[in-house]
Amino acid sequence: MKQRRSYAQVLINAPYLLWAAIFIxxxxxxxxxxxxxxxxxxxxxxxxxxLANYKQTFWISIKYALIATAITFVIAYPFAYFMSKKxxxxxQMMMLLVMLPMWMNLLIRTYSWMNILERNGxxxxxxxxxxxGPWKMIGTAGAVILGMxxxxxxxxxxxxYTIMSKIDNSLLEAADDLGAHSFAKLRHIIWPLSLPxxxxxxxxVFVPSISTFYISxxxxxxxxxxxxxxxxxxxxxxxxxxxxxAISLVLMVFVxxxxxVMNRFADDDGEGGGMIV
Amino acid sequence: xxxxxxxFLTAAVYVFLYAPLLVMVFFxxxxxxxxxxxxxxxxxxxxxxxxxxxxxxxxxxxxVLALLSATIATVLGTMAAxxxxxxxxxxxxxxxxxxxxxxxxxxxxxxxxxxxxxFVFVGRLMGLATSLSFITLLIAHVTFNLPYVxxxxxxxLRQVDRRLPEAAMDLGCTPRQAFFKVVLPSIRSGVLAAFLxxxxxxxxxxxxxxxxxxxxxxxLPLMIFSMxxxxxxxxxxxxxxxxxxxxxxxxxLVNVLQARSERDAKGAx
Numbered sequence: 001m002k003q004r005r006s007y008a009q010v011l012i013n014a015p016y017l018l019w020a021a022i023f024i025x026x027x028x029x030x031x032x033x034x035x036x037x038x039x040x041x042x043x044x045x046x047x048x049x050x051l052a053n054y055k056q057t058f059w060i061s062i063k064y065a066l067i068a069t070a071i072t073f074v075i076a077y078p079f080a081y082f083m084s085k086k087x088x089x090x091x092q093m094m095m096l097l098v099m100l101p102m103w104m105n106l107l108i109r110t111y112s113w114m115n116i117l118e119r120n121g122x123x124x125x126x127x128x129x130x131x132x133g134p135w136k137m138i139g140t141a142g143a144v145i146l147g148m149x150x151x152x153x154x155x156x157x158x159x160x161y162t163i164m165s166k167i168d169n170s171l172l173e174a175a176d177d178l179g180a181h182s183f184a185k186l187r188h189i190i191w192p193l194s195l196p197x198x199x200x201x202x203x204x205v206f207v208p209s210i211s212t213f214y215i216s217x218x219x220x221x222x223x224x225x226x227x228x229x230x231x232x233x234x235x236x237x238x239x240x241x242x243x244x245x246a247i248s249l250v251l252m253v254f255v256x257x258x259x260x261v262m263n264r265f266a267d268d269d270g271e272g273g274g275m276i277v
Numbered sequence: 278x279x280x281x282x283x284x285f286l287t288a289a290v291y292v293f294l295y296a297p298l299l300v301m302v303f304f305x306x307x308x309x310x311x312x313x314x315x316x317x318x319x320x321x322x323x324x325x326x327x328x329x330x331x332x333x334x335x336x337x338x339x340x341v342l343a344l345l346s347a348t349i350a351t352v353l354g355t356m357a358a359x360x361x362x363x364x365x366x367x368x369x370x371x372x373x374x375x376x377x378x379x380x381x382x383x384x385x386x387x388x389x390x391x392x393x394x395x396f397v398f399v400g401r402l403m404g405l406a407t408s409l410s411f412i413t414l415l416i417a418h419v420t421f422n423l424p425y426v427x428x429x430x431x432x433x434l435r436q437v438d439r440r441l442p443e444a445a446m447d448l449g450c451t452p453r454q455a456f457f458k459v460v461l462p463s464i465r466s467g468v469l470a471a472f473l474x475x476x477x478x479x480x481x482x483x484x485x486x487x488x489x490x491x492x493x494x495x496x497l498p499l500m501i502f503s504m505x506x507x508x509x510x511x512x513x514x515x516x517x518x519x520x521x522x523x524x525x526x527x528x529x530l531v532n533v534l535q536a537r538s539e540r541d542a543k544g545a546x
Contacts, residue, residue: 008452009363016357016423020376023420027391028379034394079290082283094287096532101294103524104301107483107501108517111509112297115304115313122300122313150293203382211384214483218505228386235390235488245394252387259382 031252034245047246054230054247061226064141065210068148069156072205073198075149076156080197081190083157084164095161098154107214110147114218117143139221147215148205155204163197164190199262207255227251298521305514312509322515331500332516339480339496342411346418347475353419354426354475355468359456361427362434377424385421389488392417396489410491417489418482422475429474433467434460466538473531477524 038044083094101109116122117137127133137143167190175185213228220226227247234244308317326332357377364370380388393409396416400408437460445455461468483498490499497520504513 009360012356013360013364016353016360017373019353019420019423020373023392023395023416024376024379027388027395030394030398031387031391033398075286075290078282079286082287097291098294100525100528101298103477103481103528104298104521105481105483105498105501105517107498107505108301108513109297111505111513112301115300116297118313120313125313150297153290153294207382207384211386213386214502228384231386231390235393241394241397244390248387248390252383255384255387256382 028252031245031249034242035249038242044242047242050243051246051250054227057225057227057230058250060224061210061228064145064148064226065206068145068152068209069202069206071145071149072153072156073202076153076160076201077194077198080157080161080164083161084167091165095158098157102154106151109151110215110218113143113147113150114138117146117219138219139223141224143219143221144216144224144226147219148209148212151215152205152208155208156201159197159200159204160194161197163194167193195265199265203259203262206258210255211251301514302518304511305518307511310510312511312514322510322512323519326512326515326519329512331495335495335497335500338494339498342415342418342496343476343479346415346422346479347472349415350419350422350426350475351468351472354423354471355430355464357423358427358430358434359460362431377427380421381424385482385484386488388421389417389485392420392485393488407491409489411494414486414490414494417485418479421482421485422478425474425478426471429471430464430467433464437463466534466541469534470531470538473527473534477527480520480524 035047036043036045038046083091086094114121118124119134119136119138123137124134127135171189171193172185175189180188210226211228212226213232216224216226216229231244231247231251234240234247238244304312304315305322306318306320307315308319308321309315361370361373364373383391392413396408396413441463442450442452442455442459445459446452450458481498483502486496486499487502490496497516501513501516
């Protein structure tokens with residue numbers, strides 16, 4: 001009996017373990033292989049050395065992603081807090097309405113913003129009627145960051161709201177009874193309890209922001225190059241897979257390290273905030 | 278003061294979230310070719326859309342890909358969840374879960390590029406002229422769907438009483454029979470939700486498809502990408518509105534199913 005069960009165990013595990021090894025782990029090594037070889041497959045450090053030319057790109061990408069993450073946090077935190085105080089039916093409805101735009105393809109959402117912001121776009125048309133403008137918005141850092149905030153805001157709201165809705169109200173009542181001010185309640189109860197949600201929110205906004213290429217392509221008007229744009233150009237236009245792999249490798253290592261560092265801050269196994277889509 | 282701030286912020290966030298969607302739906306009914314100057318109401322872009330054979334092919338491709346990848350990922354992912362759930366070795370268990378999380382943590386562009394490089398590498402080894410095709414696209418979609426399937430099925434499996442399949446086996450079921458007759462019916466709602474989630478993720482994916490598809494196979498997001506490289510006509514907005522409504526209906530279905538399974542779970546207690 002025991003024998004038969006362990007046999008079944010192997011049989012049920014084998015297909016996925018094989019799949020995960022070939023299509024999740026091996027590709028990571030292949031990226032490293034390409035990063036350290038040239039087009040003929042010989043070992044080289046040239047791609048890694050060339051990364052020095054992209055210092056500026058990396059810096060801008062990190063900066064924009066950080067600013068976008070900070071803005072989404074400032075909007076999402078009070079929004080999620082207010083939402084968690086509403087009636088159950090209202091909360092459910094509000095959550096659904098937050099998630100809904102996410103199911104519109106990112107390309108379209110971004111393109112639509114281009115229509116709103118461009119020179120002959122909707123905002124400038126409205127301004128024109130009032131005799132103002134036109135303002136140049138496409139091609140500025142503000143437009144790119146706006147695109148990031150817009151596209152990833154729900155990713156920040158969702159985990160923070162999820163964890164805030166679980167905070168036991170009696171804790172807050174007890175604090176009230178003991179004479180705590182609103183700020184004291186925020187600082188000593190709400191903030192520490194909501195921290196794991198904040199951390200998953202930050203990860204879920206920062207990672208796609210730092211690696212985007214479509215948002216910067218459309219709202220940056222071709223003037224702003226982020227890491228994602230550089231990878232896209234090397235792979236899809238220049239066909240320099242080796243340099244593309246080297247940049248991807250650095251991006252991946254950077255993201256994985258930042259996630260590991262952030263997870264240290266949240267002494268939670270990730271189940272509270274949850275990676276929910 | 279607090280109340281005012283609450284109302285203001287809530288309203289502002291929703292206006293912000295929905296403004297571009299309204300722009301899109303509004304201009305899909307534009308008579309003219311512009312996506313920012315409205316000249317009159319018309320359904321011409323919808324008519325044009327459904328008579329264009331490119332769009333219909335892309336739509337078919339997208340659905341076939343989503344259906345196939347979601348099915349494979351659901352079967353493989355459910356098996357994996359059962360396997361991982363039964364793992365006695367703690368170290369192996371956490372190694373497998375970490376690996377499973379990698380496609381969710383990694384930026385999409387890295388997942389796409391890494392899979393593409395794998396396919397190109399293998400293609401070169403085998404001496405193929407082109408290494409990317411429908412098959413590579415399908416493999417990529419199954420790969421990024423798998424973690425979501427596993428994470429959807431796993432919690433349901435944990436709720437299953439372990440004594441039930443054991444009792445079934447004591448009564449003479451083979452492990453396979455015990456799974457199909459006892460375990461599967463009790464995790465059914467999780468499996469179904471996982472399938473629908475995988476399906477919608479696959480419908481929506483652009484970045485990973487962009488790196489792993491062959492030239493002959495166009496999906497809707499890929500088509501939208503090439504359309505937005507030129508100046509866009511309202512037909513793209515019409516197309517997006519149609520996709521949006523379709524996904525909306527699917528989501529409502531998922532929600533109804535989830536609500537029903539929650540109600541069943543409550544009823545069982």
